[in-house]
Amino acid sequence: MNKTLMRILAGSALATLLCANAAQAQDLPRTELKIVGSLSNVTSYKDFEYPFWSQTIPKESQGAVTAQVKGFNEMGLKGPELMRLVSQGVVEYGTATMSYFSGDNPINEAIDLTGLAPDAPTARAITKAFEPVISQFYAGTGRVKVMGLSTNSAQVLFCNAPITGLQDIKGKKVRVGSRNMTEFIEALGGAGVTMPFGEVVPAMQNKVVDCAITGAISGYNAKWYEVSTHLYALPINWNQQIHAFNLAAWNKLDPKVQAFLQVQHDKLVADIWDAAIAQTQEGYDCNTGAEACPYPVKGKMKLVMPSDADRALLKKVLGDSVLPKWAARCSNDCVKSWNATVGQVLGLQAVK
Secondary structure, eight states, rough: OOHHHHHHHHHHHHHHHHHHHHHHHHOOOOEEEEEEEEESSSSHHHIHHHHHHIIIIIHHHSEEEEEEEEGGGGGGGGSTHHHHHHHHHHSSSSEEEGGTTOOOOOOOTOOOOOOOOOHHHHHHHHHHHHHHHHHHHHHHHHEEEEEEEOOOOOEEEEEOOOOSGGGGGGTOOEEEESHHHHHHHHHHHOOEEEOGGGGGHHHHHHSSSSSSEEEHHHHTTTGGGGGGGGEEEEEEOOOOOOEEEHHHHHSSSHHHHHHHHHHHHHHHHHHHHHHHHHHHHHHHHHTOOOOTOSSSSOOOOOEEOOHHHHHHHHHHIIIIIIIIHHHHOOHHHHHHHHHHHHHHHHHOOOOO
C-alpha cells in the first residue's frame, strides 16, 4: 500500500471517528447540572474540577450538557455534611475529601489510613481496589452513585521547629485532619489538634501547633512556607476524594448522558491522579526554593528526606496501632472487604 493511500485511509478513519463523536454529542438531550465541587482554593478544584464542568463538559457535548459549579465552601458548607446532602437529594452532585465522613462510617477511612500508602503508585492501587466496595456501600445505604475516587497531593508534615524524622514528633502538637491521623501522632508521642485549614497559619505563627499535615502543594498555595521551617517528605496520607451523584438525580438522566458523563468523568479522575503525583514534587520544590519550582514565589523551608528507619517506623505504627484501631470500629463486613481488596494489594490483614 503506497503512502498516499495510507494517508487517505488514515484521514478517512479520523474523519469517521470525529463524525461519530459529533453525532453522539448531537444526540445528547439538553441537560443542565448543578455541581458542588471540592474546596474552591485547592489545586484539584481550580485546575481540574472547575474547568471540567464549566468548559470540558459543554465543549465535548457540543453545548448539550452544561453545569453550574461552585466549591462547597462557596455554598456555605464545611464539607463533612456533603455526602448526607447528596444522599438526601439536596445536592445533586458533590465532591469532598473522604476523611470528612469518617465519623459517619469508618469505611470512609479504609483507603487512607495513616502510613498505608507511602508512595503514589500504592495509593492509586489500593484506591482502585477498594472503589467497588465504596460504590456498593454508598449505593446501598447512602442512595448515592459514586462516579470516582481521586486524590490530593501527598499529605506531609510542615513544622515550625527542627525535625529530622518521625521520632521528633514526640512532644509536639500537630494539626491533623482525621481520627486515624490523630491515632498515628499519638502513637509517636505527639498530640493531634483538629482545626480548619484556614486557621493553620495563625496557629503556626502563635505556636498553638508545632506542625501541621496537608498536601505538599496545598501548603505551598496557602503560604505555609512563611510560618514553617521544615518540610518532611514522607507521604503520611493522600486525602482521597469522592465524586458522587445523588442516585435519584442520576437515574433521571438520559442513559446517553449517563454514559457520556461517566466516560468524561473517568478522564477527570485519571488527570487528577496524574497531577497529584507531579504536584507533590512541585510542593517539595516550591516550599524549599528549588530551581525546579515553576512558580515565581519560592519558600525557604528545609526539605527533610525520610530514612529507611522512618519508613520502617511508619509501617510499624500502622500495623501496631492505626490498623487495629480502625478495624475495631469498622463492621465485620467492612474489615472482610478490606482484607479481600486493599489487604491483598499490600499483603496485610486487618483483624477485627
